[in-house]
Amino acid sequence: MRVADKQRRTAIGFEEGRTTRAGWFNDLTRSRFAGPVTEHNRVLARSVSPETLAVHAGTYEDPLTGSVGTPIFQTSTFLLDDASYAAFSDGAMRDVPIYTRYGNPSQWAVQEKIAALEGGTSALVTSSGMSAIASTVYALTNAGSHIISAYDVYGGTYNLLHEDMPSAGREVTFVDPTDLDAIRAAMRPETQLLLFETLTNPLLKAPPIREIAELAREHKALLVVDNTFLTPLNMQPLKLGADVVVHSATKYLSGHSDLTAGAVVGKRKFLDRIWAQALRFGGTLEPLGCFLLERGLKTLALRVQRQNENAREIAKYLAAHRQIAQVHHPELGGAQYAGLERDSYAGFGGMVSFEVRGGDDAALAFMRNLKVPYVATSLGGVESLVSMPGNTSHSSLTARQCALIGIRPGLVRYSAGIENIHDLVRDLEDALDALDGGGPR
Numbered sequence: 001m002r003v004a005d006k007q008r009r010t011a012i013g014f015e016e017g018r019t020t021r022a023g024w025f026n027d028l029t030r031s032r033f034a035g036p037v038t039e040h041n042r043v044l045a046r047s048v049s050p051e052t053l054a055v056h057a058g059t060y061e062d063p064l065t066g067s068v069g070t071p072i073f074q075t076s077t078f079l080l081d082d083a084s085y086a087a088f089s090d091g092a093m094r095d096v097p098i099y100t101r102y103g104n105p106s107q108w109a110v111q112e113k114i115a116a117l118e119g120g121t122s123a124l125v126t127s128s129g130m131s132a133i134a135s136t137v138y139a140l141t142n143a144g145s146h147i148i149s150a151y152d153v154y155g156g157t158y159n160l161l162h163e164d165m166p167s168a169g170r171e172v173t174f175v176d177p178t179d180l181d182a183i184r185a186a187m188r189p190e191t192q193l194l195l196f197e198t199l200t201n202p203l204l205k206a207p208p209i210r211e212i213a214e215l216a217r218e219h220k221a222l223l224v225v226d227n228t229f230l231t232p233l234n235m236q237p238l239k240l241g242a243d244v245v246v247h248s249a250t251k252y253l254s255g256h257s258d259l260t261a262g263a264v265v266g267k268r269k270f271l272d273r274i275w276a277q278a279l280r281f282g283g284t285l286e287p288l289g290c291f292l293l294e295r296g297l298k299t300l301a302l303r304v305q306r307q308n309e310n311a312r313e314i315a316k317y318l319a320a321h322r323q324i325a326q327v328h329h330p331e332l333g334g335a336q337y338a339g340l341e342r343d344s345y346a347g348f349g350g351m352v353s354f355e356v357r358g359g360d361d362a363a364l365a366f367m368r369n370l371k372v373p374y375v376a377t378s379l380g381g382v383e384s385l386v387s388m389p390g391n392t393s394h395s396s397l398t399a400r401q402c403a404l405i406g407i408r409p410g411l412v413r414y415s416a417g418i419e420n421i422h423d424l425v426r427d428l429e430d431a432l433d434a435l436d437g438g439g440p441r
Helices: 003-011 050-056 082-090 105-118 129-139 155-164 180-186 209-218 268-281 287-297 300-319 359-369 399-405 421-433
Strands: 122-126 146-150 171-175 191-197 222-226 244-248 262-266 324-328 351-356 385-387 411-415
Touching: 050 105, 050 300, 105 122, 105 262, 105 287, 122 129, 122 268, 129 155, 129 191, 129 222, 129 244, 129 262, 129 268, 146 155, 155 171, 171 180, 180 209, 191 209, 209 222, 244 268, 262 268, 300 324, 300 351, 300 421, 351 359, 359 411, 359 421
Parallel strands: 146 171, 146 191, 191 222, 222 244
Antiparallel strands: 122 262, 244 262, 324 351, 351 411, 385 411
């Protein structure tokens, strides 16, 4: 290796000899590093508090400038040298900077932060939540396999499973995610993957993740959990037995409604397969997006704490209002949450779903009356957002499908931001009182 090449590799943390020649991918002696990370990324023990991990884990401490923030490696490609060629021949392109679609130090920094927060060994960031989900599902299943998921997963996930999987040779069974007996009955010898959400979208059902993980393990299937609604601050599915966790990082992880991104976390052996699939799909998160995501993650703990509190108070207020027919939120309890594994949760997130009496017309009028939240799709940002799943995220479902899930006319989904709770409640009160027959009980 030329001296200049070696200095460059050393400067970004890839010294000559760091990777040894590997065998075939299915060789049991093949070693896999955690990460990928360089010697200049801050790698903290997973036992460190999430507040500290959110700030410090993964940060690239630049050896040339001493920058305390990860630089933006805004480049599509890197100089080739002996280490690069060795990575190609060894199948280790994920660990060496070659081409940004394969990997970039900006990606590695934020991936290590997310992996640390979820308690995983490896992570991947992608260009959207759906690219993370699609890459994961395709990577961990093959033609002739069977997948189990929920009726009321996110609309994009449902469409992927319902529309694309059959043509790709995968069969899918949809069940009530809170009914363990139904999940057990759906299992087949060819079942390879179970895909559930920590809280369902939009009705906030709470699947028993620990028990589902045990069931998947009994049947030698993998469990993938979408943790978008709760974030690793409220639940760590890997610790409950899940194999892989996915996120729409567009939401709480970035937290400022200025980025579209996805994330996948798990063991390196799974992430290498998902990374390879993401390469083929082309769902790379570019360096500036990585910077925005890493910066947003530093305040995750503070934001989630406030959003947990705001959603809880909003749910309590709405449950007592005569214009509201039903409120969906775990904090309220009730038959829907009778089997809730409360020790699995540190909080219940910033989402509240509720049904306005009078159906969709009344719900639309209510949203027009609101002054603080933006009427917009998406969720998890610092600003409160409100929308109706029936005409946004779940608009592709038929009336029969909506009824089966439990999406009834007048359903509104409220994403609580970090605003003052008194302002949010007062705004809700004014908007509801403006409806005919409004007012508190």
